[in-house]
Amino acid sequence: MSADSGRRVLQFCHGYDGPFLDCARQYAALFDGTDYKVTTVFLTGEPDPAVAVGCNSEEVIFMNYSSASIRGLKLKAIRQFKAIAAKRDYKFCIAHRSKPTYIACLATKLPVIGVHHAFDDFKRSGRQLFARWFGKRLYLLAVSNAVRDDITAHLSGWPKERIQTLYNRIDVVSLQEQQLDRAAARKHLSLPADAWVLGNVGRLHPDKDHATLLRAFARALPTLPAGALLAILGKGPLESSLKTLSNELGIAERTLFLGQVPEAKRYFKAFDVFALSSDHEPFGMVLLEAMTADLPVIVSACGGAPEVVGDCGLLFPLGDDEQLANRLKKVSDFDEAQLEHIKQNMQDRLTRLFSDAAARSRFWHLSWIGEIERKHE
Numbered sequence: 456m457s458a459d460s461g462r463r464v465l466q467f468c469h470g471y472d473g474p475f476l477d478c479a480r481q482y483a484a485l486f487d488g489t490d491y492k493v494t495t496v497f498l499t500g501e502p503d504p505a506v507a508v509g510c511n512s513e514e515v516i517f518m519n520y521s522s523a524s525i526r527g528l529k530l531k532a533i534r535q536f537k538a539i540a541a542k543r544d545y546k547f548c549i550a551h552r553s554k555p556t557y558i559a560c561l562a563t564k565l566p567v568i569g570v571h572h573a574f575d576d577f578k579r580s581g582r583q584l585f586a587r588w589f590g591k592r593l594y595l596l597a598v599s600n601a602v603r604d605d606i607t608a609h610l611s612g613w614p615k616e617r618i619q620t621l622y623n624r625i626d627v628v629s630l631q632e633q634q635l636d637r638a639a640a641r642k643h644l645s646l647p648a649d650a651w652v653l654g655n656v657g658r659l660h661p662d663k664d665h666a667t668l669l670r671a672f673a674r675a676l677p678t679l680p681a682g683a684l685l686a687i688l689g690k691g692p693l694e695s696s697l698k699t700l701s702n703e704l705g706i707a708e709r710t711l712f713l714g715q716v717p718e719a720k721r722y723f724k725a726f727d728v729f730a731l732s733s734d735h736e737p738f739g740m741v742l743l744e745a746m747t748a749d750l751p752v753i754v755s756a757c758g759g760a761p762e763v764v765g766d767c768g769l770l771f772p773l774g775d776d777e778q779l780a781n782r783l784k785k786v787s788d789f790d791e792a793q794l795e796h797i798k799q800n801m802q803d804r805l806t807r808l809f810s811d812a813a814a815r816s817r818f819w820h821l822s823w824i825g826e827i828e829r830k831h832e
Contacts, residue, residue: 463492465545465565467536467555470499470522471506474623474740475551479510481624482549482570484811485818491546496539498525498532498555525554537562547827553582560589566827570596570621573737574758577609586610594823596621598738599759619821622762624809625743627802633721634748640725644686644713651680651787654726654750656719656741657733659691664755664774666700668732671779673704678784683709686726690715723748728786734773736760742768743809749798751789753782763809767801 464486468479483493495512499520507515518535525532540548540563547566550556553576556569567589577583586593587610595618597603603620610618634640641648653672657663665687672685687697687710694712701710716722720741723729729745735758742763745752754760756770764770769786771778789797807813818824 465548466495467550469552483511533562566592568594574605601759624814630747637724640722651683653685654729656688659693664732667776670776673706674780675783685710688713688716720744746801751786
């Protein structure tokens with residue numbers, strides 16, 4: 456990289472809801488220690504000083520659209536982003552999700568790095584056509600190899616080296632400082648101090664497959680420590696049907712639906728084990744949060760989740776409640792030495808693969824980063 460102290464990068468985010476504020480922080484952190492200055496633009500969401508601080512950028516701009524107002528092609532948003540991009544000499548743009556990538560390509564002549572956080576982003580023929588039209592200056596990053604392979608399957612003929620993986624990451628030290636200890640976390644969630652607790656955090660939606668989790672817990676319950684509980688944090692359209700299922704399975708008194716818990720990641724140490732039964736999770740930030748809390752993790756063997764936990768977690772076939780029950784029994788029998796071994800392995804894995812430093816090294820060693828920088832010299 457040159458010594459030019461005026462180089463700038465434009466980051467364009469769909470919004471700052473859920474995990475996407477931290478995604479903005481993560482990508483701004485890629486430029487720590489370089490001479491780049493980052494401007495982060497949010498397409499949706501009202502101006503918020505706390506958000507501006509949280510995304511770790513020199514400049515933050517809120518375009519202030521609602522999600523409903525940007526459906527389809529919105530010329531006003533394109534013109535507005537074009538004006539933002541013209542104010543400074545940006546070298547390239549990093550755009551999160553499809554809509555910002557689309558707008559960035561139409562509004563500017565910058566090289567655009569499109570970051571993809573979900574499956575099927577290029578399933579539609581219109582998006583495939585778009586990618587090919589802007590192929591000379593569009594580069595794609597996926598949050599997991601599973602998402603990368605999904606993009607590759609839909610973009611036949613697209614150069615594979617232009618579709619790379621850059622894992623989501625976590626500020627382990629910062630999160631550990633925020634996480635309450637076991638006693639305090641249990642008090643906040645109104646959980647018994649001495650119960651064995653299986654935890655799950657996620658929206659009550661079909662994609663999360665809580666039904667398999669409930670069935671597995673019912674199967675395993677006779678073999679788990681006395682008084683074992685399943686604590687589910689989250690809300691969603693399936694809440695009523697899942698409560699009905701827990702009654703039918705005879706585990707209603709052992710299953711706690713705790714609803715939406717603000718800053719849920721702070722209370723993971725209330726659990727003895729964390730399980731994620733999701734159907735093809737693209738990545739699973741919640742797994743990094745559980746690993747930071749030193750919890751044994753059990754995940755369905757599909758999507759990006761196995762990449763996150765590696766050999767630190769226990770896998771089971773998607774939808775297989777019998778195998779999940781077996782994993783719950785196995786974890787409940789772990790002794791202190793086994794738990795300490797898991798803890799050490801998880802901390803090492805977080806540092807090697809999912810830290811800001813690991814992502815920064817990976818990003819700047821991508822084969823096409825130098826090409827992007829040269830395109831706008």
